[in-house]
Amino acid sequence: MNRIQKISSYLLVVFNISIAMIPLYLIVQWIFISLKTTDVSNVINFFGMLEKTIQTPEGYVNLSNISWTPLLQLLGFSADIIGLLPLLISLFILKEIFKNYQIGEVFSVRNAIHYRRLGALFLLDALLIKSLSQTLMILAVTMTNPPGSRYLSISFGTPNLSSLFYGVLVIVISWVMLEASKLHDEHKFTI
Template identity: 85%
Template sequence: MNRIQKISSYLLVVFNILIVMIPLFLTVQWIFISLKTTDVSNVINFFGMLEKTVQTPEGYVNLSSVSWTPLLKLLGFCADLIDALPFLISLFFLKRLFVHYRDGEIFTKRNAILYRKLGVLYLIDALFIKSLSQTLMILAVTMTNPPGSRYLSISFGTPNLSSLFYGVLVIIVSWVMLEASKLHDEHKFTI
């Protein structure tokens, strides 16, 4: 039990760092998105951190080659932020879960509910959020194209299927955890 509590404490630190660093990374990336990767040294670019490509119906587009207006930059940033939102929310759920683990509460109904929330979040991500963020990003990238070459594309593909699979899997795990919490409660109150 001590190992679980110790590892939970370490993971809480990692989750807190990620909650701060991911939005910060996205912000920095979009502030410098117009920089060509040849304009900055590898030290400043952090070996490709500022490079980002998006798949459009015409093929892959490097975002540093797009002529960005402030509004399109904001739209692209919002699309990236929407895409990262489920991961950020899941970090908050995982923080709560590992606080319970750190406190020695393993098989509880609260943990099972957190697992279910994570599973539902994966499903929402698969069914809506990935498609929405991809659509907004393609719109932001192709908006500067000449009329007739702008795209509004909604897609559902392999990334959606993997999130859908993981969502169902985590919901099943939450169901098992709920049953385990019932058994744990019965065992705890049995003399």
């Protein structure tokens, strides 16, 4: 049990850092999105940080090659934030789960509820959020195209199916955790 509590402490630090760094990374990326990657040295463009490509109906597009207006830049940033919301919310849920692990509550009703929320979040991501984020991003990228070449595309593909699978899997795990918590409570109160 000590090992679970110790690792939980480390993971809580990782989750807190991730919650701060992921939005910051996205903000920096969108502030410098209009910089051409050929104009930036490799030191500044750390591991392709400023490069981002998305798939449109016409093929892959490097976002640094788009002429961004402030409104389109805001639309693209909003699309990325919407796409990252499930990840950020799941980090908060995982923080709650690992706080419980840190105090020794492994098989509890609260953890089962948190796992169910995590599974529902995966399902929501698969069925709605991924498609909405991708649709908004494609719209932002193709708005600079001439009339007749702009796209509003809604898609459902393999990434959606994997999130759907993970959502169902985590919900099943929450059911198992709920049953385990009931058995744990029965065992705890048995004399």
